[in-house]
Amino acid sequence: MKRFFGMSLTLALLVGFLVLLSAGFYWAAAGLGWGFNALSISFGWNPPGTVSTAAVSYGAAVGNLLTLMMVVLMISGSMLTVAERKWSALLQNRIGANRITVGGNPLGGIPYLLADALKMLTKEAAAPDVRNRLLFELAPVLAFAPVFCLFAIVPVGPAVDLGNFFGVAAAGKSVSLQVAQIDAGLLYLFAIASLSVYGTSLAGWASNNKLALLGGVRAASQMISYEVSMGVSLVGTMMAYRTLRLEEMVVAQGAPVLGGFPALGLLLQPIGFLIFFTSGFAETKRAPFDLPEGESEIVGYFIEYSGMKFGMMFLAEFLEIAVFAGVITAIFLGGWHPLVFEETLRQNLQPIWFAAVCGGAFLVKMILLMWLQLVIRWLLPRFRYDQVQKLCWKILLPASLVNVFVTGAAILIDPSLQLLAWIGLGTIIVIGVLVGASGRQAAATDGHAAHGAAHAGGH
Amino acid sequence: MNVTAEQVIFLAFAVPLVAAAIGVVVARSPMYAAMSLVGAFFCLAGVYVLLTAHLIAFLQILVYAGAVMVLFLFVIMLLSLGGEGQQLDRLKQLQWLGFVLGGGGLMALLAWISREVAGAEMAAVGPDFGTIKAVGRALFTTYLLPFEATSLLLTVAIVGAVVVAKEKI
Numbered sequence: 001m002k003r004f005f006g007m008s009l010t011l012a013l014l015v016g017f018l019v020l021l022s023a024g025f026y027w028a029a030a031g032l033g034w035g036f037n038a039l040s041i042s043f044g045w046n047p048p049g050t051v052s053t054a055a056v057s058y059g060a061a062v063g064n065l066l067t068l069m070m071v072v073l074m075i076s077g078s079m080l081t082v083a084e085r086k087w088s089a090l091l092q093n094r095i096g097a098n099r100i101t102v103g104g105n106p107l108g109g110i111p112y113l114l115a116d117a118l119k120m121l122t123k124e125a126a127a128p129d130v131r132n133r134l135l136f137e138l139a140p141v142l143a144f145a146p147v148f149c150l151f152a153i154v155p156v157g158p159a160v161d162l163g164n165f166f167g168v169a170a171a172g173k174s175v176s177l178q179v180a181q182i183d184a185g186l187l188y189l190f191a192i193a194s195l196s197v198y199g200t201s202l203a204g205w206a207s208n209n210k211l212a213l214l215g216g217v218r219a220a221s222q223m224i225s226y227e228v229s230m231g232v233s234l235v236g237t238m239m240a241y242r243t244l245r246l247e248e249m250v251v252a253q254g255a256p257v258l259g260g261f262p263a264l265g266l267l268l269q270p271i272g273f274l275i276f277f278t279s280g281f282a283e284t285k286r287a288p289f290d291l292p293e294g295e296s297e298i299v300g301y302f303i304e305y306s307g308m309k310f311g312m313m314f315l316a317e318f319l320e321i322a323v324f325a326g327v328i329t330a331i332f333l334g335g336w337h338p339l340v341f342e343e344t345l346r347q348n349l350q351p352i353w354f355a356a357v358c359g360g361a362f363l364v365k366m367i368l369l370m371w372l373q374l375v376i377r378w379l380l381p382r383f384r385y386d387q388v389q390k391l392c393w394k395i396l397l398p399a400s401l402v403n404v405f406v407t408g409a410a411i412l413i414d415p416s417l418q419l420l421a422w423i424g425l426g427t428i429i430v431i432g433v434l435v436g437a438s439g440r441q442a443a444a445t446d447g448h449a450a451h452g453a454a455h456a457g458g459h
Numbered sequence: 460m461n462v463t464a465e466q467v468i469f470l471a472f473a474v475p476l477v478a479a480a481i482g483v484v485v486a487r488s489p490m491y492a493a494m495s496l497v498g499a500f501f502c503l504a505g506v507y508v509l510l511t512a513h514l515i516a517f518l519q520i521l522v523y524a525g526a527v528m529v530l531f532l533f534v535i536m537l538l539s540l541g542g543e544g545q546q547l548d549r550l551k552q553l554q555w556l557g558f559v560l561g562g563g564g565l566m567a568l569l570a571w572i573s574r575e576v577a578g579a580e581m582a583a584v585g586p587d588f589g590t591i592k593a594v595g596r597a598l599f600t601t602y603l604l605p606f607e608a609t610s611l612l613l614t615v616a617i618v619g620a621v622v623v624a625k626e627k628i
Contacts (some may be wrong), residue, residue, distance in 0.1 A: 118527065135490065183590045187517040194525025196496065201529070205490070205536045220533050224526065244591055 015364060016352040018032065019117055022157055022183050022359025024166050025033060025067040026352060026436045030165040033059035051173050056162060068179060071153045076322035077315055080142035080370060081116060081274035082109045087374045088145040119316045123307040128208060135206035140312035143199025146192045147319045152179040153188055154326040156246040157336050157359035164351045177359050178247055185245040186238065189327065190231050193283065204301035222388060223240045223283055229396040230279035236272040236407035240420060241373035250335030262339060270427045271403045273332045277398050288380040291388060325369035330363060336362040463511065472505035493528060500524040512589040564597050
């Protein structure tokens with residue numbers, strides 16, 4: 001009981017901290033937007049007393065770049081390296097990384113960040129003589145940069161009128177927690193994500209090592225295959241929300257459908273969600289899709305890399321988890337909509353604080369999805385290589401094409417999305433029943449082990 | 460001299476674009492040539508963005524840099540190309556032909572540009588220009604027939620590839 005209260009308190013404090021953090025992000029974005037406007041007036045580009053849309057949006061973009069990408073994304077990525085150790089330990093019923101202590105307290109494994117950084121930065125930079133020098137050095141950059149850029153279009157918080165921050169003089173212009181509002185939103189996502197394959201395949205080729213080359217070739221073929229199903233799986237959501245902009249998708253998900261329930265992507269497109277989640281998971285190249293690495297057979301495309309060059313590739317993988325969680329949150333889980341008590345919050349809170357609560361809700365969902373990815377990574381064994389390709393081309397791609405046709409027909413018949421929501425609800429129920437039935441079968445054949453695990457978990 | 464931000468961004472993309480394009484032709488290693496081509500595609504996408512053609516820019520990266528060139532790279536990685544550069548002597552005449560034709564084409568283009576376009580202001584485009592909605596509307600109304608014909612052509616190509624690759628279906 002004591003433990004339950006302690007955990008509840010910790011979670012409540014975490015949510016409160018995230019809300020305060022996003023409030024801070026809003027002030028940073030608004031402050032920089034206002035500052036850029038003041039600068040543009042002092043340079044004489046704009047007449048005094050006016051508020052320029054361009055200056056405000058550039059300033060807000062710079063602010064969001066610093067807060068969202070440098071703080072949220074980088075800290076999520078580096079904390080995931082610790083979280084992975086702790087969660088794998090919990091799943092394997094052992095105590096996780098706790099050997100580095102500060103005054104006898106392991107602090108949840110967080111000092112391991114410093115230890116990792118120190119180790120990677122001071123390690124001997126060993127590299128094979130037969131490598132291709134230029135491409136060998138370039139590969140970690142090409143692996144890291146595209147993944148980092150992806151977070152630019154993730155909408156973390158809603159748009160707030162600038163007048164709420166700086167009085168009526170600034171009214172009419174808005175800032176939101178999103179670096180770039182691009183018309184081609186999702187296409188930017190696919191385009192930049194497709195570039196990250198160069199990092200892995202070039203690393204494999206430039207190392208001039210057979211195992212690394214195998215890893216690079218596997219990575220290239222796997223990523224190209226799953227990009228196809230990933231792209232097609234989102235066509236349904238594009239049609240349902242009639243936009244490619246992530247921020248507009250999030251707004252559209254707040255509209256009620258099926259008697260007041262919000263039109264979440266998960267409700268309208270359960271098949272699309274499953275396919276996108278699987279394909280995106282395969283793009284991150286982690287177990288059960290970790291064939292490019294496959295420690296037990298080939299060590300992977302980064303076998304010849306040491307020190308921080310390896311660290312860059314490693315960190316890119318964790319950043320991919322964070323970005324992927326953010327994108328799924330925005331497209332399928334209602335983005336920044338808090339979903340519970342939303343109207344009450346909107347009416348009773350000041351706009352800035354309501355937006356901060358929304359930003360906090362987004363971050364909470366993002367953390368939950370990152371956790372889910374870690375759990376899947378440590379629960380499932382690796383697929384065989386032909387299984388990976390078969391899953392993509394024979395199951396996911398046809399399913400996503402069928403999903404496109406069904407979604408298109410449902411929207412054509414009923415543009416108010418009611419029919420699509422009913423179809424989605426039916427699909428979720430069918431999937432739930434199927435999963436429940438197959439899960440029980442597996443437990444019957446394997447009942448003893450499951451019982452033992454449950455027993456061990458109880459202590 | 461009054462330098463606008465647009466010019467700075469244009470040069471930031473155009474100079475690497477030309478350098479990468481030269482790299483494609485000059486590089487002796489096929490890997491470097493392929494990577495230069497990727498760089499050229501990327502920089503060209505930047506120029507498209509400057510022309511407010513965002514959709515074309517991202518499709519350029521998605522299709523050419525992200526898919527087509529990865530397949531090129533895949534082939535180069537799998538074929539161990541040790542003795543490149545040995546066959547260059549045989550291709551000397553072809554190289555000269557290419558140089559003359561390419562140079563002539565460039566001269567003609569420059570002459571045409573300096574006569575027709577130089578000094579003229581570009582017409583301002585509407586707020587809709589280059590958006591997905593505008594391109595989609597044009598594609599599915601004005602250019603519906605070419606669009607469908609292209610998709611048919613691609614289907615034929617896919618079916619043909621499968622037939623060629625698989626002896627027994």
